[in-house]
Amino acid sequence: MKKSVLLTFLMVFALSAILAGCGGNNGNSKAGNTGNTGNSGTTNAAGENSGDTGGEGTTEKLSGKVTFLTNRTDMIGKEYDEYVKRFNEKYPDIKIEFEASQTDYNQQIKVRMASGELPDLMFIPDIPNSDLPKYFAPLDDLQFSSELTFKDFKSFDGKLYGITTGNSTSGIVYNKKAFADAGITEVPKTWDEFLAACEKLKQNGVIPLSSNFKDKWPLGSWVYDMPRIIENSQDFPNERINMDAPFSMDNGYGKAMMLLRTLSENGYLEKDINSTNWEQSKKDIASGKMAMYFLGNWVINQVIGVGAESDNIGFFPLPYDNSGSNRAPFNPDFFYAVNKDSKNLEATKAFLTWMIEESGYEDFAGFISPLKGRESKLSQLAEFQATGVEMQEGVADDPKVIEISNKAQIDLPAIAQEFVLAKDPQSVFDKWNKAWNKAKKELGY
Template identity: 25%
Template sequence: MKNRWLGIAALSALLLSSCQSELQDSAAVQAPKPVTLTWMHHFEEDGARKWLKAGTDKFKQSHPEVSFAIEGISGSIYMSSLRSKVVTDEMPDLYMIDSISETKDFIDSGYALNLKDAPFLSNIEDKFLNGVRTPDGSVWALPIDMNGAGIIYNKDAFAKAGITHIPETWEQFLAVCKRLQKQGIIPIAAGYKDSWTISWDLNPDLIANLLASDPDWMLRIEQGLAGFDDGQGRFAQVLTRFGQRLAYTNPNPFETDWNQALGLLASGQAAMIINGTWTVDGVKSLEPDSRIGLFAFPGTDDPKDAKFAVKSTGGIVVNPKSPHVELATEILELFSTQEVGRVFQQDKKAISVIKGLTPDLDPIYAEFNRLYLEPSRTVDWSHITAGFEDQRLNKAYVNALTEFIVDKDHNVEKCIDALNQSFNTIRRRR
């Protein structure tokens, strides 16, 4: 009897061991394989990077097999870096774009997934999809925020100089600059060491006072159907105002990078930066307690013309050639939720385009909403082209503006002639 029970015990142990082995083998088969998703972006501000990390960390909670290789590239070389990835066939699984009009080559070469049937697009305010939608109804990116082009200012610097009202005309703006300079405050911080800031220093004026009434002006120039002296001379007026305010930037702007310019504004050493609303995130990342405000570029002598340029034309793009398209699309679904949108508004200090989120999560944007959004004192530039698809033209544009800045006379006619000549040369070679 004893031997019989020993035999049964041995058989049971064998069967149990076999079952455990089969379960382990089954688990090994069913366990998802580790996946690394690549994501390229151009965010230099700490808040935007926190938002990306918060969203991807949230995704990993439900997808523990997924890890992320997130690469941040300086805005000055971001697009050229992306295009080099196309050449080497190393495009990331996800990437950010600012405008589908300036990244049409990615769409044409099959590196942007058409999202038009994605159910999560219903989470986005429909008006903000217009900027990422082409005439055929295709949607090429998940928009994340409404950004704008205008002036970001330090309220304490204004108060120190005794300035109680934001300028609403060009004459008032120059008077404010003079007053700030007399008080030992740099009126305008410029970080031209990062070349992308040069064209963006011009954009708030260019968009509101030229492109708003002639949205295809730069497109016609790219196609050779117009020159920089066309458009009723409005580009010359933009350049003239640019030259007039260059006297009020910090010394050695070409030795100052974007982060240093942000530091000047955050500390109150400088009073203003002329750029995009993402500047708020950059300043707040350096000095969370700094009192920052926004106002429209006042490019004329009529206060009614001082409108803030706002749009939503870029966002997150999925690479359809990625081996992980389904996972990447799931990430977009998560980033379209109110939960991640709230993180975006709190950390990036920007206005989310997700339904149900109001722009009053930060005092800066509550004021911006009251002054510009609610009374419709805005210019919608979602369908305005403020750059050139051909990167050789973009480079020539920035080079000519650089020469204009360096030229102590800031000769407008000379700059326009140089632009026309360089663009004609590039077009002939093309």
């Protein structure tokens, strides 16, 4: 994303502050189909548009069934039903079906890629961009009211294959009453202050931070975002291409994972980090039984949705050292993609366009809009920005880094789990540095 997008992002936060009052991919986060797909953008003998995917004043004649494999299982039978109702007011002949991903989404999509049983609409897994045309349809023909953000992330050979579902930053989502009851009157601005706040919370009978350690994916902010923030280099993860041993105690990876290990060693995470429960943790944050998450702004509305008062949930940048540095990431989340072999290609594109333009999903999910210039309705983002935080944009992953990581079976959240639990964390890095170096040499890099 270019500098102008960041300026727009900052202006959105500023305006949000005035008005004061929504599972990944972090950048450096089946069923048979039937029905006529229509012919997008063509004109019939009567001069009517017979398959426009999003323009106003057109005659919509698309039909068919669209299957969407989603990780938002909590929305099935709820918000998604309302989306379909509204969508069908515009496209009455398109049937939308949702498939719930009950396992690791990334792995599930890869298995279905191998079997050739992809849904019509899905999220892109961590594959090289050069593989995108093998599975997904180009989306350059879709029209939106304003420019998309992070267009270069899932593009190849000049064509767009993925559209971000929304954008986010990572920080500390916290229960304000839990802080007040523990005698914490100001949000921490240094790592030592953060540890002191954790100790006060612990002494007050509150679990300071919910890590959802066992589930692995909630550790993403620690291993995808913090290393480059600590290094103050948005391209730090891609710099691994020049390293034989990328995991070091004194670089971003070691320092970021040591933050998490320190919290665990001090008893500031769940009492049993190997038996965490994601859905329950949201309720515990809402009630104040747990005080904090280190996650993206997308989780804020989920906490509010299980009972928290919006005014009681705050958001501030994680103070990762004692220097007073104040940086945070700005990243896209999952990317929508359309199955290139879909039997209802244009109907699927119509639903995707509607999701971006009209659904309001970004506000429900707590995201920053995928469209430039749209205002966020999340007041906590204004609080976050008011700290003067410097937003560091993510950059697309280097295909060579992805290739090496896949061959070496590098799974950063899993490495963080090993690191935190190991008697000798250096031995964990030694093992994965060896795997990285071996894969790098075998691939000729």
